[in-house]
Amino acid sequence: MLSSHPRDPARWPRLLTLLLCLALLAPSFSLTQFNPATLANPDSWRTMAGFVAGFFPMALQADFLRDVARETITTLASATAGIALAMLLGAPLALATSHALQRHLLGGERPARLAGWLASLLRGLMVILRGIPEIVWALLLVRAVGLGSLPAVLAIGLAYGGMLAKVYAEILESQTPGLASALYLQGASRWQCLLYGLWPQALPELLSYSVYRWECAIRASAVMGFVGAGGVGQLLDTSLKMLNGGEVSTLLLVFLLLVSLSEGISLLSRRALGSVTATRMLPALGLLAVAASVLWLWPGWRDSGFDSSAIVRFARDFFPPASDMLTEIGHGMVETLAMSGLGSVLAFMAGAVLAMPAAGRFGTAAKWLSRLLLNVLRGVPDLLWASIAVLAVGLGPAAGVLALALHTTGVLGRLFAETLENADPEPELALQQAGAGRLLAFAYGQLPTVFSQWLAYTLYRWENNIRSATVLGIVGAGGLGQQLYLALSLFQQHRAASLIIAMLLLSWAVEQLSRYCRQRMG
């Protein structure tokens, strides 16, 4: 009889597992100096409350708003021009490296060795391009080509170019190969195979992914001001440093509007991609947007001037990388891993709790309120959360943990709520009708059906968070990023080079590990 078990019969094993997990995480707490008690400390609350109280009234002076409007357009334009550059870079790389267009796979010929080596070389280049986070590219380019929007555009172009190349190549490979192969065997050139065999079927997917990347680029471009690359981020950085709450709240609002707007546009245009007219219209609209962006950014670029010899000189200073900093790098890596692990676990817990109301389990009002909260958490990038968290818990890795936890809660909460909504409600209903309490019915009827999905999402976000954690230090939140920022500030380029290599290795290792896990799971 279920009613004779008012409590969870599996409570002891569950509690034990939970405690075991927490025990495993314990070193992360000390490594990141993340002390939940500081959050309960009345002094922290008072500082935070003082800062938040300063949010009102919002800054609405005409000249400030004019600056905000100008920088918002710059942010949009940099993202758009950056994506255009990324596509120009990514498309040829994808064509050169995609297996879909290799002779031996199209026509069963013997693989050409030289071509194989060249493709591997290009793939290595792609790993480097996307392995260095865009904000690090921006930090380096700000030093190499000067301040302003140009480094932001180049940073997005390089980092996203590597990413687009990889995904474009994969999209081409995932198309049914029969058509292209048949054309090739009929004597068509590989260009013809691409244009008639692959392009028509792959186009919607290619466009859809590019639009999605544009949306990501806007979020990235909005925070690049933190390293001096213009846009709303630069205004926000200044306002945060000067603890000007009124300006911060105005900018945060603009920020959220910008992110939601781009999400909306991206969603609408991706939905429209089903129709043929939309597939034709979208590239034309895109070209117009790119032209407008370049026109808007041009005066700033003309003023700053592009000095390629300065870039070469700048790059030369990085060689050879410093070899005497293994312990420092090890420490930075461990701190980065601990930050990402702890942040992801906290986000898992908070996300699970918020997903309940967000999935409509506690009425409509609670549903919309919790969704709004999740959207705000998700809409603010982790780098921005980090610069706010630095105010709440002080400089250092603890701020990084909090930042990752907040942003990831928003992401996971939404995904968790979606799985709950899509899950089969019947097992839970059956348990409830058999007399089980709401909590028990959930724990036995619903949780098992969604849990593995939740876990998969969390692991995927953790992978993302490791990459994010490497750069949070740029705003003072510990890890490798902080060391890199310091090294570049002190013109210790050799040390900076070693740190960038460490970041690359970490990002590459995580990518390999996750691919291996996915193959095992799939």
Add this chain to the structure above:
Amino acid sequence: MKTLKLTLATALLAVSALASAEEAVLKVSAIPDEAPTELQRKFAPLGQYLEKELGMKVQFVPVTDYAAVVTALNSDKIDMAWLGGFTFVQASLHGKVVPLVQREEDSKFTAKFIVNAAVGAKSLQDLKGKSFAFGSASSTSGHLMPRYFLQKEGIKPETFFKNVAYSGAHDATVAWVASGKVDAGALNASVWEKLVQSGKVDGSKVKLLATTPPFYDYNWTVRGNLDKKLQARISAAFLKLDPKNPQDKAILDLQRASRFIPTKADNYKGIEAAAEAAGLLK
């Protein structure tokens, strides 16, 4: 309608003519030891004065990063910059730059160590195991000289303190220490005095712990390949500012200067040696 079109066309022509006119412009920047908006406000009257004295346009380029100012000067993107002692040394090690003038106060600048009152520290040695904040890593009075001074006292910050952080700016350091986010910190004496005088520091929360010996700090530096005659005219314009003249006094007050004096690269040998000793020039 026709007149409107005509006016528009004329206006466009005028704008493009203005934009394309190759006018001599002196591009000036400053290390962001205070908010960029504050720097711009402080520079505006000085900029107008220089425009009048030099007979050329003077443009202020706001920069949010210390190292970026150095890079911009070294790569001729700007002509003149307000640098700190350490950033001047960095700039002179990475290219040819010429220091022109400095404020009288800069020849005997100091840095202050401050502590949160609740820590109850009486000397620097009492800070063992506490958290500590420098300003920007590229700052002379917020990082280099305090670090050098600590080193002379036998203190290696990375092992002596529980945690070493960089707040980014002098006023931020005071805010951290006052709120207890860090236990202690170091900053520029002149910013400290400004905050104390204007009542922005709560004396019951933040205590002064120590002061460094004097050193050479800030100066106005130009890129090495700037026309020699122009360099001399810029120097002369700064040196001519007279505290007895009310108009000049207003400019000097905004710069927190009693007057400007000539300076030379040799003045910063001490800073370079300190940076070398503190391991910041690796």
